Amino acid sequence: MTQDLRPPWDEDPDDLYEHAPCGYLTTLPDGTIVRVNQTFLSWTGYARGELVGHRRFRDLLTSGGQIYHETHYAPLLRMQDEVHELAFDLVCADGRQLPLLVNSVLARGDTGQPRAIRTTVFNATERRQYEKELLLARQIAEASERRVRVLQQIVADLAAAPTEAEVAEAVVRAPESAFGAASSSIYLVDDERDVIYAVASTDPTTGNWDDMPRTSERAVARVAERGDLHVVGSVAEARKHFPDLVENMRRSGRNTVVLLPLTTGPTDEHSTLETLGVLAFSFKGERKLTDGELRVVRLLGQQSGQALDRARLYDELRRREDRARFLAETTRSLDELHRLLPRTRRLIDRVVPEIADWAEIRLQVGTPPLVEQGGGPRPDEELLTQRLGKVAASGEPVFAAEGDQLDCSVLPLTARGLVLGTLALRMTTNRRGIAAEQAFLVELADRAGLALENARLYEQERQIARTLQRSLLAGDLPGGDSRFAVETHYQAAAHDLEVGGDWFDAFMITKDKLAVVVGDVVGRGIEAATTMGQLRSAVRALASNATGPAELIGGLDRFVERVESARMATVAYVEVDLADGEIVYSCAGHLPPLLQEPAGSPEYLLQGRSAPLGSKAGDKVRTEHRRRLPAGSRMLLYTDGLIERRTRPIDKGFELLAREYARRRDAPLQGLAATLADTLVGRDHSDDVCMLCLTLGTEERIERTIGADRMQIALLRADLRAWLVAHEIEPECRDAVLLACSEAVANAIEHGYRDDPFGMIDVVATATADAVEVRVTDRGTWRGAVSDVARGRGLQLIRESMDQVLFDRSDGTTVTMRRSRREAG
Amino acid sequence: MEYTRGGRPVPRGDLERWVTFSKFGDAELVSLTGEIDLANAPEIGKAIVQRIEKAGKVLIDLTTVSFLDSAGVRLLDALIGDLNDHGTPTRLVVGATGAARMTLQLCAFREDVLATDLDRAAAEISS
Numbered sequence: 035m036t037q038d039l040r041p042p043w044d045e046d047p048d049d050l051y052e053h054a055p056c057g058y059l060t061t062l063p064d065g066t067i068v069r070v071n072q073t074f075l076s077w078t079g080y081a082r083g084e085l086v087g088h089r090r091f092r093d094l095l096t097s098g099g100q101i102y103h104e105t106h107y108a109p110l111l112r113m114q115d116e117v118h119e120l121a122f123d124l125v126c127a128d129g130r131q132l133p134l135l136v137n138s139v140l141a142r143g144d145t146g147q148p149r150a151i152r153t154t155v156f157n158a159t160e161r162r163q164y165e166k167e168l169l170l171a172r173q174i175a176e177a178s179e180r181r182v183r184v185l186q187q188i189v190a191d192l193a194a195a196p197t198e199a200e201v202a203e204a205v206v207r208a209p210e211s212a213f214g215a216a217s218s219s220i221y222l223v224d225d226e227r228d229v230i231y232a233v234a235s236t237d238p239t240t241g242n243w244d245d246m247p248r249t250s251e252r253a254v255a256r257v258a259e260r261g262d263l264h265v266v267g268s269v270a271e272a273r274k275h276f277p278d279l280v281e282n283m284r285r286s287g288r289n290t291v292v293l294l295p296l297t298t299g300p301t302d303e304h305s306t307l308e309t310l311g312v313l314a315f316s317f318k319g320e321r322k323l324t325d326g327e328l329r330v331v332r333l334l335g336q337q338s339g340q341a342l343d344r345a346r347l348y349d350e351l352r353r354r355e356d357r358a359r360f361l362a363e364t365t366r367s368l369d370e371l372h373r374l375l376p377r378t379r380r381l382i383d384r385v386v387p388e389i390a391d392w393a394e395i396r397l398q399v400g401t402p403p404l405v406e407q408g409g410g411p412r413p414d415e416e417l418l419t420q421r422l423g424k425v426a427a428s429g430e431p432v433f434a435a436e437g438d439q440l441d442c443s444v445l446p447l448t449a450r451g452l453v454l455g456t457l458a459l460r461m462t463t464n465r466r467g468i469a470a471e472q473a474f475l476v477e478l479a480d481r482a483g484l485a486l487e488n489a490r491l492y493e494q495e496r497q498i499a500r501t502l503q504r505s506l507l508a509g510d511l512p513g514g515d516s517r518f519a520v521e522t523h524y525q526a527a528a529h530d531l532e533v534g535g536d537w538f539d540a541f542m543i544t545k546d547k548l549a550v551v552v553g554d555v556v557g558r559g560i561e562a563a564t565t566m567g568q569l570r571s572a573v574r575a576l577a578s579n580a581t582g583p584a585e586l587i588g589g590l591d592r593f594v595e596r597v598e599s600a601r602m603a604t605v606a607y608v609e610v611d612l613a614d615g616e617i618v619y620s621c622a623g624h625l626p627p628l629l630q631e632p633a634g635s636p637e638y639l640l641q642g643r644s645a646p647l648g649s650k651a652g653d654k655v656r657t658e659h660r661r662r663l664p665a666g667s668r669m670l671l672y673t674d675g676l677i678e679r680r681t682r683p684i685d686k687g688f689e690l691l692a693r694e695y696a697r698r699r700d701a702p703l704q705g706l707a708a709t710l711a712d713t714l715v716g717r718d719h720s721d722d723v724c725m726l727c728l729t730l731g732t733e734e735r736i737e738r739t740i741g742a743d744r745m746q747i748a749l750l751r752a753d754l755r756a757w758l759v760a761h762e763i764e765p766e767c768r769d770a771v772l773l774a775c776s777e778a779v780a781n782a783i784e785h786g787y788r789d790d791p792f793g794m795i796d797v798v799a800t801a802t803a804d805a806v807e808v809r810v811t812d813r814g815t816w817r818g819a820v821s822d823v824a825r826g827r828g829l830q831l832i833r834e835s836m837d838q839v840l841f842d843r844s845d846g847t848t849v850t851m852r853r854s855r856r857e858a859g
Numbered sequence: 860m861e862y863t864r865g866g867r868p869v870p871r872g873d874l875e876r877w878v879t880f881s882k883f884g885d886a887e888l889v890s891l892t893g894e895i896d897l898a899n900a901p902e903i904g905k906a907i908v909q910r911i912e913k914a915g916k917v918l919i920d921l922t923t924v925s926f927l928d929s930a931g932v933r934l935l936d937a938l939i940g941d942l943n944d945h946g947t948p949t950r951l952v953v954g955a956t957g958a959a960r961m962t963l964q965l966c967a968f969r970e971d972v973l974a975t976d977l978d979r980a981a982a983e984i985s986s
Contacts, residue, residue: 744898745898747898769926770961772958773926773928773962776897780929780930825929827933830929830965831932
């Protein structure tokens, strides 16, 4: 018995057709379905009766498919009689779309007329799915590539960002370009203050920008603490985990927030990661981040963290460099000023505003203490006083702390273990790196303390030198002798220099011999002042009736061998025989005296010259020169400060001095030296000036010219008085002449020159055995009789005190007054 | 620093060189010294007026004045006038000879306010 096996080829052709693994359709050339197999019906859900004879193939297609049918399928089929693998979406009975691949063959009749179209239909659902996946995968790959590109760009930006601020700026832009975030913000961790603070945001209207403690419950602080990425997927999630976000998310319409810690440290060891900041970015609408995106986000966190770390190191380095430079420059700048007050002022000016908005230095030197401050506003006085006292007492600095009411740091200024004073300051901003900042302030205070202590010592030494110099220069000079008069003037350099070594002296060798000397010691300060004193004493000791100037200078040379600091000092030394008016002079390297005889031009005394004291290379043969001077001669001894200017050759200086001296030949002796110094060097002089002016003998007639200045009347009177005394005019007559002359000059000033402050008044007085005659001349304007009561009294005094008074008003006013030397009537 | 023997033009504001104030018994004593002239009289006058405005008695001592010009006389004249108007007993003490006496005499200054001795002048205005 055999069981018949049905061979495959023996299959029922109908069944094969109906249940083939593909759909079969036969249609008329116009597409009307005439035959369809069961497979097709099963796939599409149509009943045979619905299709056959009723529908065209194209009627089953989607509208897009129908157009494609029209434009491609039908024309191709007509031209080629067959089409292959055309994709259509068919609308099933239940409205579902079924992706199909369609092959068709056009059968023609004997005459070539289209007879029927046979179509096989393959279900392409899975293939289409696969294609879609491929497309999606490509899109994902592209998105990922775009993110990587964005990330690369950011990494490049980060590498080029040298400061924390620039890193923050680069990072905060990343989420928008890489992930399409709506906005993002960056927060940084401040280790020293133990807070997290916001630094940048692409949308400052969102979020909370207050500093938060690192232990805060806020989402940013929590994520920073955990050091791991956190995605808040929805408002509901936020409500659950981070309630502080809810309000902001709602207000700004955000549904997803990503909190990314910015970390640094080895990537493999999670435990040692340090969180330097947090990048927060958010999306409108709920946004799912793919694994790939999350990986990129994490990478961004690491890259940013490293960049921040690097920038912090740079920042730190730069700040340290800045601080070092500031300290060096401050020290150098303080060195430029020697005196205490300017140096203190300079320190304040360095500190404000560069590192502090207010600063005060208080130095316990003298009472009251020296206080200098700059900037503002001043802090609370009471709190400050307390802190100042505490620091001064302990010698330890007190720094402004967080939440400090005073908000000022106070540092002791110390030198050699003693607290000299305090430096108080309020820093401009709350800087990072408080420990480094404090170290910097301590170093600043150390340097300031030393610089100010040096200035204080300098000040002390300077004071001693000044006192010494003053005591030497202001000692008693001979006077009260009608045969001569000495006038001296000393002015120190304007620019706070140490005392110089310029000096003068005048003394009687015998009762008929006067010595005058002006000298200049090399150097400045206390040593120069001391040397000057020694030299002055040596001159006095060496001078005697028997030795002349040359021998005296030789003696000084030997003195200098023992007193090294006097080497190369210069001296102009003159001895005057008051009995016969003969002078002998010698100049050791010093500028030549300037002589003005009553008649003629001024001349420099150029003989008797030799090298400075103790000179090793110069001409040490000491010589002297002798000359007889007529009564009324004036001689000026001076130091180089009077004529030397950096801006002009010394010849010009000599010329100028001679000219100005000649111009004042008729000026009263009193005030002459000071006036000359004013004219030649002014107030802004860089060197000391020392002058000695000697007038010899008694002039037969005195001629003076003064400016129309009431201050000058007393100077004129002094000369006139000396002249009257020298001529042994009786006191009563003398007083009368002085009064009348004063009134006449006052009259010229107040009346004749009332509108001309530059007018000049000439006064000439002559004395005979019988009488004194004085003539006062001005070139002012005569304005008619004097009506002023006060001036009227002046004129009355002139008339009452003199015997004869004559007014001549032909050219200005000349008053000629005469008083008999005998008892007036 | 600057110092000059013989002097520069008279510095202003340095009035103690010419005028000082003290008490002599119950009287305000104004001591003038040196040269009083056009250059310093106005400033000296101001200083004195400020000081003696409320004084009950005033003594002005001129014994060490070495020069007095018409501006000085004007100053004294105004002072005495004002003090008189206020009924304040006043004396000018001035040496019997000397520059100040000469000037005052030449101006015919009121003799009744002049005295030559400080003690006597003080006694006069006390009685």
